[in-house]
Amino acid sequence: MNLKELAATLNLSQTTVSRALNGYPEVREETRARVLAAAKAANYAPNSRARRLATGRAMTIGHVIPLTGRAEMVNPIFADFLIGAGEVYAREGYDLLLSMVTDGDSEAAFRQIAANGSVDGVMVQAPQITDPRIALLQELDLPFLVHGRTGDAEGYSWLDIANIRAFRRATEFLLDLGHRRIALLNGQECFDFARRRRQGFEDALEARGVAPLPHLMANDAMTEGFGYLSASAMLDGPEPPTAFLASSVIIAIGIRRACGERGLRMGRDISVICHDDELSYLNNDVGGPAFTATRSSIRAAGRRCAEILIDLIRNPEQPPIQELWETDLTVGRSTGPCPAA
Template sequence: MNLKELSKNLGLSQTTVSRALNGYPEVSDATRRRVEAAAKAFNYSPSNRAKGLATGRALAIGHVIPISTRHEMVNPVFGDFIAGAGETYSREGYEMVLAVVADADEQKVYDNMWRRRAVDGVVLHAPRMNDVRIPYLQKIGMPFAVHGRASGCKTPYTWLDVNNRRAFERATDFLIDLGHRRIALVNGLEYMDFADRRRAGYASALMAKDIPVDPTLMASGEMTEVFGYESMRSMLGAADPPTAVLCSSLVSALGARRAIEERGLKMGRDVSVVTHDDVLSYLQNGGETPIFTATRSSVREAGRRLAQMLLGRIAAPEGPHQQELLEAELVVGDSTGPAPRKD
């Protein structure tokens, strides 16, 4: 039975029935009890659309993915984040709206979503440096929360991020303490805020120990297995190759390991590898003993928490913005060891 049929059986308007089921005070106790009894008798559960009639909300959250980053849809990091956020939405009675759009149309899609009240807010993914989407969403008044941060955006907004700079500074220090001096960085796209912060942490740790920052030991690109492989293969073929490497994702670290083994070298003995591990459901970093030494943070938990922060923003749009910086844990696995001695 749907809302229209239930309303007809009761001889009441759909709005009155919906408001009765959602506890609105203007509905009398007698009417509320009558509606609740009928809903129970007919095994009626209000849909989000019916609830929306009563609350004036869509009870939906938007996730907009530009075509240029459509790989996000199959990226295990994105999948785990969405799974975590979905748990929060489901518990709070919200649905999720996913849209893959042309880059040039992204702002138009946000505008249409908000104007049609198709969603109550959006999660902003993969923030860039000076991200223009943030001031645009503020301009149109749409509630939003950012997975990450955007350097250069001065106005306050709600965000949740990992302390990427500190994580890679700590990982670099760990390798330096093992005696490594030729330390490479296989990073993400450095117009992305997280990758810029990771490079800054890596460079800061090197400079603090008077180790030159060598551009030939730094690669930036989309974090695929092939990119990790090709970057590591190129660096290992140089006259003064690295003895250690930091990778910005577990996927690119797998490619780096392939390049190491292809040259007849052993990871952890000849070349040490540290990666960032998002604690993924379907791409796990070994069992009790991790395969890779890693800076670790749960992206699924980040999805849960950021979704809750956004729902809080929707409920209290004039309240203070929430901002949370998560610290990554450094876990030691089999992929790192002392720097090899030179003959």
């Protein structure tokens, strides 16, 4: 069933039927009702391909996920982000186009997307310190929103959390408990967020005159295995840490495993703080907060990012929108005073 046929059965023109369906005022309410009823009865829905061609709008937003060779670090994070964003897209009538591109083909992918007009805008996640995507998208004149930020963070729209403050605060929390040998298990430092987190960590140490210990700092894809191996090595090595600061709950779970194997009780023998993205399947609050954590809902971020991006698409001429979210600090059972040496 297409518009033409539907119009024929109604003895109306395509124009009128189209207008009736799309809520234009030039059609009598009685006629509109008749059209809507017929459309529903015939199970008619306008062909989206035709509509997109005619309107010039794709009504689609692209999420381009770079698959970095060895580990898809965004993986656990991006699922919840996607769900949040997807809720908003659905509500606003946008489709979500997901592209996986192997790292390096990223530029070609964006050019392709821009040239063939399959999306109205794109979401950029996990920007790296020097990230060519932003300049490229500006050049291509494609609306985009960055989750995170990088460079001077000016001239484009982004939503980010206050990583530096979050990690400074977390570090101070540990310092206040008397910890001095604090380990940082961070995400890969090619990413802007990881750099900021380290900076927050180092700022706090420096403010208290505590020297950061290179052998207690590691960064890599935020997997459970990374947390486990790094924590194991540090705990078994010389000058083991009395506390850990981790960039993700997943890393913290690896740390917990390493501690468990060594008979160390979290919150007593060893302290752990992590950043909690509030992943749905790793809820930190069940049974009272397990980890002391800085937290910010990644799903809420996804929702808000989607809203902003849609706004950007609808009003292309507005100035950049930038939002910085503060994190909460939840005190859980994983931290305690530094045991006397």
